[in-house]
Each structure stands twice: as C-alpha cells, then as structure tokens.
Amino acid sequence: MNIRYATMADLDDIASVESVCFPVLEAATKEEFEQRIKYFGNHFWLMFDEGKLIAFVDGFVTDEANLTDEMYENASMHNENGAWQMIFGVNTLPEYRRCGYAKELIKKAILDAREQNRRGLVLTCKESLVPYYSKFGFIDEGITDKSTHGNVLWHQMRLDFELRNNGVKQI
Template structure:
C-alpha cells in the first residue's frame, strides 16, 4: 500500500468510497470533495493498493479551534503552514478493503505529517460506534459534540501532541 496526496483524477474513486461509508446526509458532495482536493491537498491523503486503486482516504483542514464546527463541512480554506489542529472531516475505506488496517495507516501518516507541521494535535468527530477505533489509535473521547451534521449524534475525539 502506498499513501500519497489526493489529486483531481481520484475524484470518482473518492466519491464511491465516501458514499459507501456515509449516509447521503453525512457524505460530502462531489463539489465539496473537488474543492478539498484543490484547496487542502496537503492534508488530503489517499491509500492506493499495489495496482494503484484507491482503497481509502483521510482529509481535513487545519483549524484553530479544538473541536469541529459544522461550517467546516461546507467550505474549506487554505491550511496555515504551522500550528493549529489538524482536523479530520472524512476517513473512509472502500468496503472491499476494510479490516486491513488501512484506516489506521492513514491516521498514522496524518499524525506524522501533523507533528512535522508542529500542529497542536488532531481533532475529529465520530459516531459512537467508531469511538473505540479512534481510542485504539490514541485519541481521547472528549464527549458529545455540538455538531448536528447529517442529523447524527457525534463525539469529539482529540489526539494532542
């Protein structure tokens, strides 16, 4: 498996994975995903298998605040070079590639990149069923989020460096 930065040519595969992992209310639109590739490619990582097929991805902008706010799902701005919290808006793995630790490998690479950029840590929201996955990857559950994204109940998870 190779982890690299996303590119526009990945968009169809990214959307297939995004819509398989999130409900229509939660999933990013194709327009939003394309914007993320163009604006924050430096924090948009893709995992390819040995044949070059996209198997998963992780993406999020750098933010000043400790917890995600719903406006981040609609519009992104260019990342600051240093500092801030690396956020995660989406971490998704293709259904046929799940249970191969691709999600954990993507997180590890994002953590490595965030430390290199002297970020404060990584922040994300997740559904209750995913809290144990993030805790196994070093994140602390900091309780219920104020997010109402997709009409779901979300939890704030943070990994501070």
C-alpha cells in the same frame, strides 16, 4: 500499498469511495471534494491497491479547537499554518475493511501533523468508534454541540501532542 496526497485527478475516485462509505446525509458531495482538494489536497491521505483507491482520510488545518459543521462545507476556512489538523472522514471500501488500511492512514495523518508542528488532531465519530480512535491516543470529549452533521450525535475526540494518553501533562 501506496499512500499519497490528493490531486484533482483523484476527484471522481474520492467522491465514489465516499458515497460507498457514508449515508447520503453524511457524505460530502463531489463539489465539496473539489473545493477541499483545491484548498487542502496535501491533507488528504490516499491509499491505493494496484492503482485503485481503496481508502482515504481527509481534513483541513485550523486554529479553531473544535470541529464544526461549517468546516465540512467551507474548505476556504483551511489555514495551512493552523494548530489543529481536523479529520473530516476516514473512508475504506467495504471489501478492504478490517485489514489495517485505515490504521495506516490515520498513523500517517498523525505523523504528518507531528512533523508539521501542529498541536494535535481533532475528529468526530459515532459512539461505536470511540474505542477504535482511542487506540491511537484520541481522548473522547463527549457528544459535541458543534456538529450535528447528517442529523447524527457525534463524539468529538482529540489527540493533543502536549498530553499523554491519560491526559496528564508530559514531564
């Protein structure tokens, strides 16, 4: 499997995968992805199988500590020098799920954030996915009041590189 960053040439494929992976109220539009790629294409991690986009992770960088609904809609809020890598979506086509592809993309996003000297990563997820993201070291901060995207209750999760998995400062 090949992982690379996004370009405008990937726009249709990204929008198509998103539409399969998320309900209409939660899915980003093609126009939103166009803006996201324009502002932060280097913060899209795309995975291909023989030229077919099968999974991707995306999100911008900011100094804001919490993920808000406005971030999904306003790609120009991206700050390449920001402290926090936000994760807006983890997408895998249904026929490729449970094969470890999302895991590889998340690991790559974490690795890139470390190499770019970010403070860490932040994402929101539904309650059923809290244990999955915990395996990567994300800590559940509970249901967020900063995002009601798609009229859903979201748990905000944070991977802070200054903290261990149990929240104790490293010595």
